[in-house]
Amino acid sequence: MITKNFLVSLFVTLLPACSHYKLVKANEYWREVLVAPNFITATCEDVEDQEIKKTPGGRFGFTIYFINERELADPVIQGNVLDEEDCLKRKKAVEAMQRRGLPIQLRIHGSEDDSKASEREITFAHGRRFRVSTGVYQLHAFWNDVGDCFDSQFEDSKPCPYDR
Amino acid sequence: MADNTKKKKTSVKAHTRRVPVSDKNPSGITRVRKHDRIVQGPRLGKADLLLILKALLTENFLRPTPDNLGYRSGTAYDDQIGAWTHYFNKAFPPTPPESPLDPDLVKALIASESGFVADPQKNSKALGIAQITRQTLKTLLDPLGESRDFTFKQISLKDLKDPQIAIPLAVRWLFQKKILATKRLGRAPTTEELILQYKGLLGSTSDYQKSALGNFQKHFDRLKRQKKADR
Numbered sequence: 001m002i003t004k005n006f007l008v009s010l011f012v013t014l015l016p017a018c019s020h021y022k023l024v025k026a027n028e029y030w031r032e033v034l035v036a037p038n039f040i041t042a043t044c045e046d047v048e049d050q051e052i053k054k055t056p057g058g059r060f061g062f063t064i065y066f067i068n069e070r071e072l073a074d075p076v077i078q079g080n081v082l083d084e085e086d087c088l089k090r091k092k093a094v095e096a097m098q099r100r101g102l103p104i105q106l107r108i109h110g111s112e113d114d115s116k117a118s119e120r121e122i123t124f125a126h127g128r129r130f131r132v133s134t135g136v137y138q139l140h141a142f143w144n145d146v147g148d149c150f151d152s153q154f155e156d157s158k159p160c161p162y163d164r
Numbered sequence: 165m166a167d168n169t170k171k172k173k174t175s176v177k178a179h180t181r182r183v184p185v186s187d188k189n190p191s192g193i194t195r196v197r198k199h200d201r202i203v204q205g206p207r208l209g210k211a212d213l214l215l216i217l218k219a220l221l222t223e224n225f226l227r228p229t230p231d232n233l234g235y236r237s238g239t240a241y242d243d244q245i246g247a248w249t250h251y252f253n254k255a256f257p258p259t260p261p262e263s264p265l266d267p268d269l270v271k272a273l274i275a276s277e278s279g280f281v282a283d284p285q286k287n288s289k290a291l292g293i294a295q296i297t298r299q300t301l302k303t304l305l306d307p308l309g310e311s312r313d314f315t316f317k318q319i320s321l322k323d324l325k326d327p328q329i330a331i332p333l334a335v336r337w338l339f340q341k342k343i344l345a346t347k348r349l350g351r352a353p354t355t356e357e358l359i360l361q362y363k364g365l366l367g368s369t370s371d372y373q374k375s376a377l378g379n380f381q382k383h384f385d386r387l388k389r390q391k392k393a394d395r
Contacts, residue, residue, distance in 0.1 A: 027234070028232065028234070029234020029235075030234050030380060042356070044363050045371060045372045045383075046370070047364075047368045047370040047372050048367055048368065049364055049366060049367035050366065050367055050369050051348070052364070052367065055299070055364070059364060059372060060374025060377065061373070061375070063371070063372060063375065075371075075375050077372060077375045077376060079275075079276045079277055079278070079279065079376070079377060079379060080277045080290060080295040080363075081276065081363055081364060081365070081372075081376075082289070083289050083292075086289060096257040108351045108380060109234060109279070110379075119176075120371065128252050132371075133392070134211075136375055136378035136381075138276065138279070138381050140279070152279075153278060153279065153281045153284035154281075154284060162234050162281070163236065164236055164237070164279050164281065
């Protein structure tokens with residue numbers, strides 16, 4: 001069955017590469033980018049220090065990767081380590097927005113554009129692999145045009161995104 | 165400067181203790197009655213913190229670089245960060261050739277942890293501007309625990325949403341993390357190692373660890389560049 005998501009994915013995949021990414025606004029500290037849903041992925045990585053006592057609830061680092069205009073995966077992290085529940089909450093919020101098939105806007109702290117490709121690669125939807133950039137970015141919030149929004153600190157409370 | 169360094173007592177609840185098996189204790193377990201214990205170090209409550217801060221603000225101390233790092237509240241806590249870094253540098257003087265704790269380090273850490281958001285409403289696991297966890301608070305309140313040489317009292321999780329409480333606790337915790345990192349590494353930690361120890365990432369081999377450190381360094385480097393430019 002041809003779904004809306006399939007059509008959006010096909011559309012985005014067949015267009016010139018830069019159509020999956022748009023810089024919406026930027027200043028010297030932060031920027032907002034609009035990314036096609038299949039060019040974003042979110043991970044919850046176990047960051048437990050093996051030499052210290054296990055933390056109840058676990059310790060996880062949340063990272064969103066999105067493909068920039070140079071076809072590199074920019075890593076955008078939640079600045080503080082989370083427990084598994086809070087990390088998965090964020091991952092699920094990204095996945096829920098992806099299922100809408102609409103572009104996702106991210107507000108991120110860090111506007112440098114001199115990052116290079118690292119040795120690391122990450123897999124996105126449809127098995128496509130991209131090199132991870134050396135950029136370092138901190139997540140403020142992500143949202144779409146139909147009112148879904150998730151702030152790194154305030155989660156889905158309104159107003160979202162929270163104006164820092 | 166107001167201080168609270170008089171020796172105080174705390175009450176230890178009755179508890180069991182393992183002892184060598186003997187005729188007197190054939191099970192190897194003995195019962196210890198409730199008793200008092202001398203508290204080793206200062207023990208500050210909320211009122212103490214506010215009084216100390218008021219006194220500190222009349223002193224000369226090094227403040228962090230007045231750059232907001234792109235956050236609306238990025239300079240709102242500079243005085244408190246500088247004051248408490250100064251206070252704890254005196255309480256825990258560095259052993260040369262180590263340097264005192266840098267207030268820019270504290271500011272960059274707070275930027276990386278919370279973006280200077282004092283009261284992230286929905287997060288109940290780590291609270292306040294420095295994202296202090298329940299476990300960390302418990303340790304900082306425990307007069308018999310690992311940070312017993314300087315603890316706090318009668319501070320609740322809800323209090324951590326007030327930067328006037330969260331900042332001194334975070335700075336104190338940084339000093340505790342420095343001690344732990346020194347024991348672990350067998351030497352004084354570098355700035356990066358101290359930050360990783362604070363974030364619980366020193367022994368982590370994750371990709372996130374590298375990004376988290378890079379994120380802190382980005383803020384810290386910006387403060388240092390700005391400080392140099394301001395001279």
